Amino acid sequence: MAEGTFQLELVSPARLLLSRAVEMAVIPSAEGEMGVLPGHAPMIVALRGGVIRVRENGQETERLFVAGGFAEVTPTRCTVLADEATPVATLSRSAAEERLREAEAALAELPADSPPERREAAMARLLSARAMLESAEAA
Amino acid sequence: MPSLKDLRSRINSVKSTRKITQAMKMVAAAKLRRAQAQAEAARPYAERMQRMLSSLGAAVASSPNAPRLLVGTGRDQVHLLVVVTADRGLAGPFNSNVSRFARARVRALEAEGKQVKLLTVGRKGAAFLRREFAGRFVGEITMLGKKTVGFADAEEIAARITAMLDEGGFDSCALIYNRFRSVISQVPTEQRLIPATVEEAGGRSLDAAGPQAMYEYEPAEEEILNQLLPRNLAIQVYRALLESAAGFYGSQMTAMDNATRNAGEMIDRLTLNYNRTRQANITKELIEIISGAEAV
Numbered sequence: 001m002a003e004g005t006f007q008l009e010l011v012s013p014a015r016l017l018l019s020r021a022v023e024m025a026v027i028p029s030a031e032g033e034m035g036v037l038p039g040h041a042p043m044i045v046a047l048r049g050g051v052i053r054v055r056e057n058g059q060e061t062e063r064l065f066v067a068g069g070f071a072e073v074t075p076t077r078c079t080v081l082a083d084e085a086t087p088v089a090t091l092s093r094s095a096a097e098e099r100l101r102e103a104e105a106a107l108a109e110l111p112a113d114s115p116p117e118r119r120e121a122a123m124a125r126l127l128s129a130r131a132m133l134e135s136a137e138a139a
Numbered sequence: 140m141p142s143l144k145d146l147r148s149r150i151n152s153v154k155s156t157r158k159i160t161q162a163m164k165m166v167a168a169a170k171l172r173r174a175q176a177q178a179e180a181a182r183p184y185a186e187r188m189q190r191m192l193s194s195l196g197a198a199v200a201s202s203p204n205a206p207r208l209l210v211g212t213g214r215d216q217v218h219l220l221v222v223v224t225a226d227r228g229l230a231g232p233f234n235s236n237v238s239r240f241a242r243a244r245v246r247a248l249e250a251e252g253k254q255v256k257l258l259t260v261g262r263k264g265a266a267f268l269r270r271e272f273a274g275r276f277v278g279e280i281t282m283l284g285k286k287t288v289g290f291a292d293a294e295e296i297a298a299r300i301t302a303m304l305d306e307g308g309f310d311s312c313a314l315i316y317n318r319f320r321s322v323i324s325q326v327p328t329e330q331r332l333i334p335a336t337v338e339e340a341g342g343r344s345l346d347a348a349g350p351q352a353m354y355e356y357e358p359a360e361e362e363i364l365n366q367l368l369p370r371n372l373a374i375q376v377y378r379a380l381l382e383s384a385a386g387f388y389g390s391q392m393t394a395m396d397n398a399t400r401n402a403g404e405m406i407d408r409l410t411l412n413y414n415r416t417r418q419a420n421i422t423k424e425l426i427e428i429i430s431g432a433e434a435v
Binding site for chain 2: 009011012013014015016029030031041042043044045046070072079081083117
């Protein structure tokens with residue numbers, strides 16, 4: 001591995017999307033965007049819906065949308081387990097709108113006395129769908 | 140002695156059977172390749188999930204309010220068995236092997252005085268197990284009409300399992316499916332889902348990563364674990380579904396290959412028989428003509 005890089009792996013249940021040495025990755029952690037550089041302290045973070053940005057050779061080379069998941073960071077490696085991952089360029093706006101509508105409906109249908117975990121999960125889905133639409137529009 | 144016409148129609152019918160089995164073999168081979176690729180593609184995720192879980196699980200498992208998905212209910216009375224079979228037959232011993240394995244497990248557990256509940260995925264296993272264990276069924280899932288197994292299907296099954304656990308429906312959950320060892324060999328396997336198995340992987344990864352593998356968690360470990368465990372359950376189910384699908388096509392391919400070969404042998408035998416009969420008829424007619432001519 002070249003100096004100043006770390007191994008970034010992005011996997012979704014369907015496939016391995018990315019596995020190579022990069023200089024920096026910005027990942028949408030549940031508590032805010034997080035930049036990962038080589039030598040980062042070991043961490044395990046939950047992700048929210050958002051865009052992973054990858055920097056190589058001083059340029060932003062890849063933008064991928066993830067719909068939530070987890071990331072494991074170690075000094076030499078960053079593994080992102082995405083629930084679903086798509087390159088931003090291939091995001092479809094209509095699919096994103098569709099998903100947003102579904103998520104809104106699911107949240108609205110949730111009975112008022114449902115446990116907070118369920119409510120939070122529905123909320124997270126809605127936010128993820130909103131993020132998807134935003135990134136689809138930006139692309 | 141069958142007549143020539145009978146033999147001819149037998150030969151034709153076996154020929155068309157052979158055509159069908161040959162086509163099925165071809166289709167199974169093509170689908171096998173796709174199913175295998177899909178199973179392969181899911182592997183990296185499952186492996187990394189396992190790694191992450193083992194480091195997390197080790198940290199949380201000892202605490203008293205560890206999530207139920209990880210440690211179970213602490214009892215060992217009610218067992219839920221999720222039996223994965225195919226929806227279709229014509230695949231040799233594929234379905235009956237796993238069903239019989241499941242039946243043996245149910246009997247063994249009940250002999251120990253445990254209570255068993257069954258959830259089947261796939262029509263064939265359900266039909267087999269219903270004959271004997273109809274009272275223990277809690278659900279049946281079929282994938283009929285779906286072209287490929289999607290992660291969403293696995294999530295649905297996992298959600299059902301989780302819901303049952305939350306209601307206190309069982310204490311321990313295991314998955315029974317055909318593990319894909321190779322195209323010609325599928326092994327019925329039992330895999331424990333709840334309580335989750337993390338020990339062995341944990342020991343190894345800690346050694347490899349050394350003492351600095353103390354992770355920071357964001358948000359808190361328990362919260363991450365609460366999100367991670369249902370995912371893990373889903374991915375385990377997904378993996379089993381994919382392996383089972385790949386195994387099914389492998390088994391079907393082998394079965395259809397055998398059937399095609401057997402049909403070929405049968406055609407050869409029948410053709411020989413047909414020619415002999417035809418020759419015998421000709422000889423008989425000749426004898427009749429000659430002896431008729433001699434008598435004149």
